[in-house]
Amino acid sequence: MVLEILLSILLLFRLRKTLRTFHPDKEWNRILNYALIGVAVLAVLENVLNIEYITKWMWHILLLGIVFIALKKEAFATDRTIIYAVLPLILLSLVGDLLKATTIPFFETLSHYMDYAYPVAITWMIALLVRSKKQQKLLLEERRKREEEIKEYQMMMERKAELERVVMERTAELVSQKEELEHAINDLRATQAQLVQREKMASLGELTAGIAHEIQNPLNFVNNFSEVSVELSDELQQEVTKLSIAEPEKNNLFHVIKDIRSNQEKINFHGKRADSIVKGMLLHSRKSSGQKELTDINMLADEYMQLSYHGLRAKDKSFNATLDKHYDETLGKINVVPQDIGRVFLNLFTNSFYAVTEKKQKKEEAGQPYEPVVSIVTKKLGGQAEIRIRDNGLGMNRDILDKIFQPFFTTKPTGQGTGLGLSISYDIITKIHGGQMNVNTKEGEFAEFILLLPA
């Protein structure tokens, strides 16, 4: 019965191998292991107890069972060649045993011929096993290729993910660079606009200064000739007094001389007035040296408050506002660029007067009373000077407040504001003087700008 034992072990090992390689299945693996143990136990029992007459049938059933399962179960499809290879041998052995078991004479003779069938079955088996081996090899090759492909695919996927990560990083880098550049360009544009504006102001200032100087030449004659004419009138009067003419005619002459004298005085008075205006203009348009010098902030603020108030009054005679001033006399002199700080004051006061004018107009239309007030308060705060410029005008809402220091932002109608006043002021206070500029406001109620300058 050695043949059956060998075949059983061979087939079981084969099936188990197939299972492990292609279709890992715990349940079937266990069954096959038990079957192998069973075969070993059965082989030992057979030899020890000499019960071959029983076991040989068990071997046949076992083999048939294995063949049946191998042919039936899809997982073992690759092993069918082997099954077909050994099947004739199994059947031959079974038929031989069945024939031996019978006592029919015909079958007995037949069993002798059976011995000749064995070599055929073995040859068949060998041929099929060789073919199976080849198939197996091909199959394994195929499988190896498949696995390689999968590996390659996985590697490609990994590289793809890596590449995508790199691309994302680069994109983020580029986006941030682009944002930085945009920011820089915006800054440059704003700076350029401010420079242009400053240049305009500067050349306007020079022009004003030139005109103011030239006006002094004719004023020289107006003032001096009128003054000398007053003297000449007096001399004329003395001369007339000496004349011996009729009293009424003399009086008439005196009257005319008096009128001429008074006219000359008036010309002189108004000429001097023009002179003081021109001198004032020169004071404001003096070339910006850009140098910091010790400056009386109170005086500077007051000068520009008056200037912007009168500037507005010149345009609108009906305009009136209460100017509320609280100067801290202990403030002393501060090291600032007076032209620049003056420009800040001019901007802030002009805005304040604009805000109260607008509100006044609205209130008048609504028939409500309104008293415009623009105030300035200076205070010494430790090592700093605090300047508060406040108006009870229209104030600002959040949206506007966020943008007021941006260049070109203006709430004034087109052509009335450049939108650069506050942005330039902000730069002057923070960048040139290292100070602070803050705003307090309530829409419809008030606006207050607070400047802090290092004293």
Place this chain on the structure above:
Amino acid sequence: MKVLVVDDEKDMQTLFEQRFRKEIQKHEMDFVFAFSGEEALKYLKEHVHEAVLILSDINMPGMSGLELLRHIKHEFVPPPPVVMMITAYGDDENYQQCMQGGADDFLTKPLDFNLLKQKLKTIM
């Protein structure tokens, strides 16, 4: 005392003559007028050491007051005459230039004649 007034505006002559009419009548002062820097130089060359005082405008066509000042202070035999500059451009830069050029005084337009008379008296 002879005073040379240099100014491109002809009215300056009338003004000075009226302003100083009493001094001229009393022969305390004698005025000569030139209407350009070149004219002033010509007069000075022809009448050496005659004019004691020169009042010159700065902004004039042709030779400016500053150039005239330099000629007077450098080319003439000492002692050079007193030179007062008169200008409508009373800024710092102009003042510095005049002082560097050797001007003895600096007056601005509109001219204050009372101040000028005082200054002349101290020189006399």
